[in-house]
Amino acid sequence: MLISAHVFNYRTKEFMQFIRNTLMIVSQHGPEALQVKAQYQQLNQLYQQMEVSYQQAGTHNLTPQLIQLDEQRDQAIICLRTISEGYTRYPKATQREAGQQVLACIDRYGNRLYSLNYSAETATLKQLLHELQTKPECISALQALHLEDVVKEMKRANQEFEKLFIQRLEEASQAEVQSTREQMRQTTDAYRTLLRHLEAHATLTPSNEYQLLIDHLNENINHFNEMITRRKNNPETTPVAPEDTEA
Numbered sequence: 001m002l003i004s005a006h007v008f009n010y011r012t013k014e015f016m017q018f019i020r021n022t023l024m025i026v027s028q029h030g031p032e033a034l035q036v037k038a039q040y041q042q043l044n045q046l047y048q049q050m051e052v053s054y055q056q057a058g059t060h061n062l063t064p065q066l067i068q069l070d071e072q073r074d075q076a077i078i079c080l081r082t083i084s085e086g087y088t089r090y091p092k093a094t095q096r097e098a099g100q101q102v103l104a105c106i107d108r109y110g111n112r113l114y115s116l117n118y119s120a121e122t123a124t125l126k127q128l129l130h131e132l133q134t135k136p137e138c139i140s141a142l143q144a145l146h147l148e149d150v151v152k153e154m155k156r157a158n159q160e161f162e163k164l165f166i167q168r169l170e171e172a173s174q175a176e177v178q179s180t181r182e183q184m185r186q187t188t189d190a191y192r193t194l195l196r197h198l199e200a201h202a203t204l205t206p207s208n209e210y211q212l213l214i215d216h217l218n219e220n221i222n223h224f225n226e227m228i229t230r231r232k233n234n235p236e237t238t239p240v241a242p243e244d245t246e247a
Contacts, residue, residue, distance in 0.1 A: 002195055002214055005221045007188050009228045012180055016054060019047050019187060021220045026194070029213045035201050039194040046187040053179060066168065069161040073125060074114035076154035080147060081106050087145055098141035105131055105138050118165060125158045 010018060023044055031040035084106065087099025106113075109128050113121060132138045132151050142148050195217075202210035 002199060003218050003221050006225050006228050010224060014224060015184055016050060018224050019191060022191065022217065023047060025216050025220060029209065034198065036194055036197045039197050043190040043194050046190050050183045050187055053183060066161065066164055069157050073154055073157035073161060076150055076157060077113050080150045080154065083147060094144055098144035101137055101141035122158060122162045125154065129155050
C-alpha cells in the first residue's frame with residue numbers, strides 16, 4: 001500500500017523534485033507495462049510546464065517606461081561625471097577645484113555606476129544623490145559648475161525607476177504565487193490519479209513488479225516526509241532535496 005505524501009508541506013523546489021523522482025521511478029518500471037501510460041504522460045506534462053514556469057520565476061519583462069527611466073538616469077550620471085572630469089583641467093582654479101570635488105564624490109561610489117544591476121544602481125545613486133545634495137562642499141561645487149539641474153534630473157529618474165520597479169516586482173510576485181499554487185494543485189491531482197491507478201492494478205493483478213514499484217515509491221515519499229519532519233523539529237535548518245534522489 002502506498003503511504004501518503006505530505007505534498008502541501010513541500011516547498012516549491014522540493015515538490016518539483018519529488019514529482020521528478022516519482023516520474024523517474026515509474027519510468028524505470030515502464031508506464032505502459034504498468035498500464036498507467038496515460039496517467040504518467042499527464043503528470044509528466046504538468047511537471048514540464050511547472051519546470052518552465054519555475055525557471056522563469058522571479059523574472060519579469062521590463063516595460064518600455066522602466067527602460068526609458070534607466071537610460072535617463074544613466075545619461076544623467078554619465079553627463080555629470082564627464083563634465084566634472086572635464087573641469088578638472090579647467091584653467092581657473094574655482095571651476096577646476098569644483099570639478100575635482102564632484103568627481104571625487106562620484107568616484108567614491110565607482111566610475112561606472114551605469115553598469116551596475118538595476119537594484120545596485122538604484123541604491124548607489126540614492127547614496128550619491130544624498131551626498132551631492134547635503135554636503136556643503138558638493139553643493140558649492142555643483143553651483144560653480146551649474147550642474148544642479150543634472151543632479152535633479154538624475155534624482156527624478158532614479159526615484160521614478162525605483163517606484164515603478166518595485167511595483168513590477170510586486171505584480172510579478174503575486175502572479176507567480178497564484179500560478180505556482182494552481183500548478184501545484186493540478187500536478188498533485190495528476191500525481192494522485194496516477195497512484196490510484198497503480199494501486200488499482202496492483203490489487204486486481206498483483207505481481208512482484210507492482211510491489212517493487214510501490215516499495216520504490218514509498219521510499220521516495222518517506223524521504224521527503226522525513227525532510228519535512230526534520231524541518232519542523234529544527235526550523236533553523238532548511239534541508240534541500242537532492243537533485244536525483246531515486247530511492
